[in-house]
Each structure stands twice: as C-alpha cells, then as structure tokens.
Amino acid sequence: MEDAGRAITAARARVVAALAARLRDLDLAEDAFAEACAAALTAWAAEAPRDPAAWLWRVALRKAFDPGRRVAVRERASHDPPAPAPTPEDLLMAADEPVPDERLRLIFVCCHPAIAVDARAALTLKIVCGLSTERLARAFLMAEPAMLQRITRAKRKIRDAGVPFEVPRREAWPERLEAVLATLEIAYAQAYEDAALAADGAPFAQEVLRLSGLLAELMPDEPEVLGLAALVRYAEARRPARLDAAGAMVGLPEQDVGLWRGDLIAVGARLLDRAANLRRTGPRQILAAIHGAHLSRRETGITPWTDILMLYDALLVVRPDAVTSVNRAVAVGEAKGAAAGLEALSAIADRARLTGWLPYQAARAALCARAGRSAEAAEAYRAALDLSPAPAERLYLERRLATLASGG
Amino acid sequence: MQYMLLIFEAVDAYDGEDGQTKLMDIVSKHMALAGELRASGVQKEGAGLQGVETATTIRTGGGVKTVHDGPYAETREHLGGYYVIDVPDLDAALAIARRIPVLDGTKVEVRPLIVH
The missing domain is CATH 1.25.40.10 (Tetratricopeptide repeat domain)
Incomplete structure (x- = not known):
C-alpha cells in the first residue's frame, strides 16, 4: 500500500494537469483524481498496474464524464457506490493513449496574472503539488477557512472569467513567465521560513524543489527558470545545517559545511552553468550565484x-x-x-x-x-x-x- | 465567451488647451480598432459615452425612485466608453483590452458577461 501511495504521488501532477486541461475545471479535475485514487487503493491491493499514471488517468476520466457520478462528485454525497475497477480493456486503452503532459499549462493557469498575487502560490501548490488546504494554511500562517476561501475564489475566477488552459504564446512570455517565477519564489520563501518553524517543513520544501525542477525540465531554454531551480537546490542543500541540536538557528557563516548536501549542490551548479550559457542574466541567476558563492566555503574553507x-x-x-x-x-x-x-x-x-x-x-x-x-x-x-x-x-x-x- | 471592456478615464482627461486634439486623436484610433474588430466579427457592440455632466441617475431608496442630476457617484474617474467582444478566452480579451487607445492613467476593466 505504501507503494501505491508513492505511485500516486509520482503520477499526481501529470494526471491532474491532464484532467484539468481536458475538463477545463480545476474542481472537477481534483475530484475525479481523488476518486481514482480511492479506487486505486482497492484495485491495486493485489498488484499495481504497469503504468499507474495511465490507470489513474483512464479511471478519473471515466468518473468525470459519468453524468450521474458527476453530480454525486459535485454534491459530495457520502453514499457513493464503490468505484468499479478498470477492465483489461481500460488498461489496453490506457496503453494506447498516454497521459498527455499538460503540467506546464496547469502551472501557467495557476499563476495567471488575472489571479490575485497572494492566491497564486497557494493555488499552484494545491493543484500542481496536491498539498492540502490545512497544510497550506499552516505554511502561510493563515486560518484554514481563510486559505480555503482564497483558493476557492481563485478557482472560481479561473472558471468564470474564462482563463484559458493554454501555455501562452511566446510574445506573452516575459510577463507570464515572470508571474510563474515570482509565484515559485513566494512558495519557496514560505517553505524556507517554514523549515525554521516546524519539524515538518521539509516535505513542503520538497514540493517546491520538485516543482522548480519540473519547470526547468519543461522550459530548459529559459535561464531564469534554471536560475530559480538552482537557487532552490542551493538553499535546500544547507537545510541539514540550519538548526543546531537545541533547535536554534545557525547563521550561514557558522554552519557546519560537512552537513551541506553535496548532491543538491552539484545539481544546482549544473543548472546554473546551463543558465549562464544562455547569456541572459536575471535576478534569480544572480541570487543563485550568491548562494553558490556561500557554498564554495565547502571547498575552500573561506567565504x-x-x-x-x-x-x-x-x-x-x-x-x-x-x-x-x-x-x-x-x-x-x-x-x-x-x-x-x-x-x-x-x-x-x-x-x-x-x-x-x-x-x-x-x-x-x-x-x-x-x-x-x-x-x-x-x-x-x-x-x-x-x-x-x-x-x-x-x-x-x-x-x-x-x-x-x-x-x- | 463574451466580455465587456469598460474604459475608465479621468473626468478632466480632455480638459485644457490641447484637450480637443487629444480627444480627436483617441476617437480616430477607436474608430480604427472598432472597424477592425467588427470586420472580424469579434465586436458585438460598443460606444463612447458623453461626458459625466450629461449623466442623470435614478436612485431607489425605501421603495421610492428619485431622479438626480449627475453620475451614480462623484469620483475622479468615470466610465468613458465600452466594447462588448466575443472571443475564446480571457487571454484573447486581455489582448484586445491592451490595444484600446487610452491616455496615460486610464484603466480598462475586463468583465465576462452572463450569457443565457
């Protein structure tokens, strides 16, 4: 069952994004995915499918398009009949139709400039990373009902104002990509702060790490995207050294370099190199370079x-x-x-x-x-x-x- | 989807010596844009509104309707004109809203219509 949980987590962003792009409704996409996950826990008890993402995609789509169930999903009826397990036919179809990769579209939707600035980071972490409203409320130091309202309002705006589920055209990128990067920066700042407050800050940062890496993978020719991914990795590399045994913060110059994570530093350096080769500098690349300079103490002993x-x-x-x-x-x-x-x-x-x-x-x-x-x-x-x-x-x-x- | 693009400009936007020239310039640009949007079937309707000094407001209070001189609220900005367009999504509406000829300081609000 632990494997099922892991497989669902790994498939989540891709499947929810594909559902949202197909259904053009974030609520419906989230609900359908949740239903498919519930079905998976039963259906996968004996053996997990070869391609869990494709399985979840097929089952969630069927649930979303079933008119009876659609109403049930909307009204959150507690007496839903157990979800039918997919037939071999379903799995065959799943093999024929790979889950389309719409993650970039979904990120652009959640970070649309028409969405309130303070809602974008929460919405992105909720929809793309699947963080719970409760978890987000804690991270953003808000009451849960207020956070829920913020997310609900943003989703409603997307639906009612006709925010398109599209990657914007190239000429719109400067503005739109800036909104995405600013959102991820806010999300990471939150995760970074959070680590100092709570023992469970790490999973939150883990999601931002994953998200920034995903963006770098999807937009490999955007230097600021690579810069941000490097920045997040550099900062995360120091996490194990940020608190002492008594739980007190340790200032950057006093941190034990032996605790810094070499794996993340190496990935960050590669990302920043790639960004530098594109020869268009920007604030995230410079910030990442500053972090990188601090990290060089690991090799040289001096800052x-x-x-x-x-x-x-x-x-x-x-x-x-x-x-x-x-x-x-x-x-x-x-x-x-x-x-x-x-x-x-x-x-x-x-x-x-x-x-x-x-x-x-x-x-x-x-x-x-x-x-x-x-x-x-x-x-x-x-x-x-x-x-x-x-x-x-x-x-x-x-x-x-x-x-x-x-x-x- | 249908959207209304509402143009809010300063009440005194076209005051002063060169006001008339500025107004003529903006109006001719509106004609050009509206002509293009109508030809491509995007624009459903639209108009510039006469000055706020021509406004009359009917207020309803306690079930009684009374007629007043002036706009609904005394503000520095007023609704100067609007377009109603039919486009696939908000990005398309925003792209057209950006092209609306305006003076510095003008705001264009984009609102989807309730269509039955």
Whole structure:
C-alpha cells in the first residue's frame, strides 16, 4: 500500500494537469483524481498496474464524464457506490493513449496574472503539488477557512472569467513567465521560513524543489527558470545545517559545511552553468550565484565576501528592493568592515519602513555588535525579538543578546 | 465567451488647451480598432459615452425612485466608453483590452458577461 501511495504521488501532477486541461475545471479535475485514487487503493491491493499514471488517468476520466457520478462528485454525497475497477480493456486503452503532459499549462493557469498575487502560490501548490488546504494554511500562517476561501475564489475566477488552459504564446512570455517565477519564489520563501518553524517543513520544501525542477525540465531554454531551480537546490542543500541540536538557528557563516548536501549542490551548479550559457542574466541567476558563492566555503574553507558583494551590487540594479539592500549591507560589513556595513544600512532610502522588519533589526544588531557599539546592538536585538521571530530564530537572537551582555 | 471592456478615464482627461486634439486623436484610433474588430466579427457592440455632466441617475431608496442630476457617484474617474467582444478566452480579451487607445492613467476593466 505504501507503494501505491508513492505511485500516486509520482503520477499526481501529470494526471491532474491532464484532467484539468481536458475538463477545463480545476474542481472537477481534483475530484475525479481523488476518486481514482480511492479506487486505486482497492484495485491495486493485489498488484499495481504497469503504468499507474495511465490507470489513474483512464479511471478519473471515466468518473468525470459519468453524468450521474458527476453530480454525486459535485454534491459530495457520502453514499457513493464503490468505484468499479478498470477492465483489461481500460488498461489496453490506457496503453494506447498516454497521459498527455499538460503540467506546464496547469502551472501557467495557476499563476495567471488575472489571479490575485497572494492566491497564486497557494493555488499552484494545491493543484500542481496536491498539498492540502490545512497544510497550506499552516505554511502561510493563515486560518484554514481563510486559505480555503482564497483558493476557492481563485478557482472560481479561473472558471468564470474564462482563463484559458493554454501555455501562452511566446510574445506573452516575459510577463507570464515572470508571474510563474515570482509565484515559485513566494512558495519557496514560505517553505524556507517554514523549515525554521516546524519539524515538518521539509516535505513542503520538497514540493517546491520538485516543482522548480519540473519547470526547468519543461522550459530548459529559459535561464531564469534554471536560475530559480538552482537557487532552490542551493538553499535546500544547507537545510541539514540550519538548526543546531537545541533547535536554534545557525547563521550561514557558522554552519557546519560537512552537513551541506553535496548532491543538491552539484545539481544546482549544473543548472546554473546551463543558465549562464544562455547569456541572459536575471535576478534569480544572480541570487543563485550568491548562494553558490556561500557554498564554495565547502571547498575552500573561506567565504568570498568580495565576490558576494559584487553580486549584490549587480542584484541591486535589477532588484532594487529592501531585502536586497539589507542583505547587501551585511555583505559590505563582511567585505569592508562593520562600520562600512552600518553606513550602507543607514543609506537605504526607505529605512523608516524597515524598523518593523525583523531581518533589518537582526542585521543592524550583528553589525553594531561587531563595530563594538554594544548598547545599540542590544537595542536592535531586543527590537528583533519584539517582532515575533520563529522559535529557532528567537533562540538564536536570545543567545546573541546574552553573549553581548556578558561582554563576549 | 463574451466580455465587456469598460474604459475608465479621468473626468478632466480632455480638459485644457490641447484637450480637443487629444480627444480627436483617441476617437480616430477607436474608430480604427472598432472597424477592425467588427470586420472580424469579434465586436458585438460598443460606444463612447458623453461626458459625466450629461449623466442623470435614478436612485431607489425605501421603495421610492428619485431622479438626480449627475453620475451614480462623484469620483475622479468615470466610465468613458465600452466594447462588448466575443472571443475564446480571457487571454484573447486581455489582448484586445491592451490595444484600446487610452491616455496615460486610464484603466480598462475586463468583465465576462452572463450569457443565457
């Protein structure tokens, strides 16, 4: 049965995408797939089919097109008759008609610019990766009913406004692909944060890893797609080193490189190489290069801060936002000394708005501490702690504050 | 699917010295686009609306209907005109909405029609 679960997970994205493209209705596609899975658990008890995806596709299609069942599915009747197992004929047909690969279409639908920005990441993870509403609500720090409403509203908009189930034409790619990449970035940021909060963060990140890899496989000539896939792999490679035994966050420069995952680093490097050969740089490629530079400490023993600062300077040109500015100031602090770092931090234009932002306070605290300005450092650590950090980061900040107080 | 493309522009969009010139320019571009869309069978209907100063509103309150001078709400923007088009999907509708001639600051809202 564990095998059946694995086979279903592996087939999921492809089958749901094919169903959605055929049925032009996300709800119906999800329902039909769920029904086919329920049928599979019984039918596969003795022996799993040779091609589980094709089996699920055939059975789900039949369920979706059966008019009686369609109503039953819609009304979620609890007294549904048990699903009929597919006949040998069905399996033969399945062999004749491979599951069409519509995953790219589905991703473009879920990330359509006509869908609210804050709904796209959740919808994509729900429909393409099959994450539950409950799981998404936890990851996005929302109440489950609110998350359900957000997803339901997005699905309804897709159906009622006539969002097409198509991969957009080439000329529309700059805008449409940007929306897809931004969505995946949000999804990954969520997964990354999540890892620090919850022990079960890893499966969530696993889905984003899978999704970004899938996109890279489907669009191998888009450098930013490859850049994002590399970025996610580089960041994930450090996951085993991000928390210490006590559950406290470990800062990047203090992480034990022996815990970093060489397999993911190698895949990330290959993706980034391929992106570089396409000679169209972009923010995700630069970000990935920054992560890659940090990872080079695994080989050389030192972090190349001067290189990292140059990369941040480049990133700031294409992505002049607060996050980049604060991270760049940290790099300045490492490459040119804490005083220079603090100067860079205070040169950020809309600094007043940053005071309520945890990474800003944490960066200021660390720079002040290194510059010997202990009182200001303590003040910034306290400000950071007041901004409700995740448990792992709270522990980290508390320790830093304690070290400061003891004059260490 | 049928969509209505609603053009919202600033009430004072065509005020000022060169207002008339700007208006004539936009109108001629509308004629060209509408001509093309009608010829290809995409456009069902459409029109520019006269200025907001010509608007009269009937309000219903407590079962009583009263006639008022002016638009339904005093806003800086008003509905300047609309197209109704019949296209396969939202992307096709958005592609046409993008082509509507507008002044800077104008918004075009795309809404599917309820078709019985």
